[in-house]
Amino acid sequence: CGDEERMGEKEMEVVLKTLPMEKLPEGIDPCFYERHWYRSKFIHGSIKFQEHFKAQDTDLILATFPKSGTTWLKALTFTIANRNNYPVSESPLLTTNPHDLVPFLEVDVYGKNPILKLEDLPSPRVLGTHMPYSALPISIKDSNCRVVYLCRNLLDMFISYRHFAAKLSNTPFDPSLIEESFDMFCRGVSSYGPFWDHVLEYWKASQERPDKVLFLKYEDMKEDPISHFKVLAKFMGLPFSAEEESQGVIEEVLKLCSFNNLKDLEVNKNEKTRRGNPCSMFFRKGEVGDWANYLTPSMLERINKLMEEKFAGSGLNF
Numbered sequence: 581c582g583d584e585e586r587m588g589e590k591e592m593e594v595v596l597k598t599l600p601m602e603k604l605p606e607g608i609d610p611c612f613y614e615r616h617w618y619r620s621k622f623i624h625g626s627i628k629f630q631e632h633f634k635a636q637d638t639d640l641i642l643a644t645f646p647k648s649g650t651t652w653l654k655a656l657t658f659t660i661a662n663r664n665n666y667p668v669s670e671s672p673l674l675t676t677n678p679h680d681l682v683p684f685l686e687v688d689v690y691g692k693n694p695i696l697k698l699e700d701l702p703s704p705r706v707l708g709t710h711m712p713y714s715a716l717p718i719s720i721k722d723s724n725c726r727v728v729y730l731c732r733n734l735l736d737m738f739i740s741y742r743h744f745a746a747k748l749s750n751t752p753f754d755p756s757l758i759e760e761s762f763d764m765f766c767r768g769v770s771s772y773g774p775f776w777d778h779v780l781e782y783w784k785a786s787q788e789r790p791d792k793v794l795f796l797k798y799e800d801m802k803e804d805p806i807s808h809f810k811v812l813a814k815f816m817g818l819p820f821s822a823e824e825e826s827q828g829v830i831e832e833v834l835k836l837c838s839f840n841n842l843k844d845l846e847v848n849k850n851e852k853t854r855r856g857n858p859c860s861m862f863f864r865k866g867e868v869g870d871w872a873n874y875l876t877p878s879m880l881e882r883i884n885k886l887m888e889e890k891f892a893g894s895g896l897n898f
């Protein structure tokens with residue numbers, strides 16, 4: 581389009597250069613924009629997403645803090661939404677990484693090098709984001725579209741991110757960097773942080789609009805997947821029928837989307853996503869409690885105190 585759009589772009593570039601920045605020890609450089617830290621690489625796309633996205637009532641938005649189980653949630657919701665189009669034995673998940681089936685809005689659609697257009701997605705659209713609730717485009721809050729938030733124990737998420745960031749930076753994982761990363765995390769500095777604000781904003785929205793915002797926990801889903809998948813499908817407006825239940829469809833979804841199954845697929849072992857990342861980097865251990873192998877008692881004490889303070893009175897327990 582015309583000059584107006586280009587002027588907007590130029591102004592944005594100028595504003596972006598003035599944002600406060602930090603550097604995480606693993607090499608990622610978040611910048612601070614309107615009360616939250618964003619990955620600098622994606623701030624441009626985040627603002628474009630905020631300004632231009634028009635939600636449809638049938639959209640499903642998957643929101644997560646990075647490393648909270650986004651890949652799993654994308655696989656699950658894609659399978660639930662498309663279960664009448666593909667039998668599980670012919671699922672696109674068998675040959676395509678979940679991130680290529682469910683794009684990140686601020687990266688894959690509105691980012692500087694988009695890999696797809698919204699028009700090309702089948703309806704109902706399933707879309708991902710790491711943006712905080714307060715930063716989501718107005719149309720998501722004003723429309724009838726639904727939002728699913730998946731939250732994970734912050735210690736496991738924190739450790740998972742350290743491994744992921746090392747892979748992003750093409751360097752071996754270095755445990756000696758954990759202490760400094762941890763200190764920054766506790767000061768709120770992390771991609772899409774502060775963590776507590778991210779979680780609390782979605783938590784509050786799920787309390788205020790339970791029919792539109794569903795709040796799930798990774799650990800609960802791991803412990804009792806079947807009942808959580810039922811809740812998820814119902815929330816999506818696509819509940820499993822009694823017939824499907826008796827035919828074992830939920831168990832099939834569970835098996836297809838399980839960590840071990842996805843991790844061992846040829847596509848996820850040896851291929852790259854459309855964005856060019858090795859698919860294998862999204863599958864590490866998929867366990868609960870791996871943090872205990874890395875964090876010291878004093879770190880635990882510090883974070884527990886901080887979380888008690890931040891989550892006091894919210895009704896949300898970690």
Ligand code: A3P
Pocket residue numbers: 644645646647648649650651652655736739740741743837838839840842862863864865866867870
């Ligand atoms: P670990 O690094 O602890 O193993 P995200 O998908 O938000 O990037 O989060 C990645 C984390 O989810 C990684 O955790 C990864 O191993 C785990 N994960 C990926 N696929 C999963 C699945 N199908 N089920 C459970 N966990 C999964």
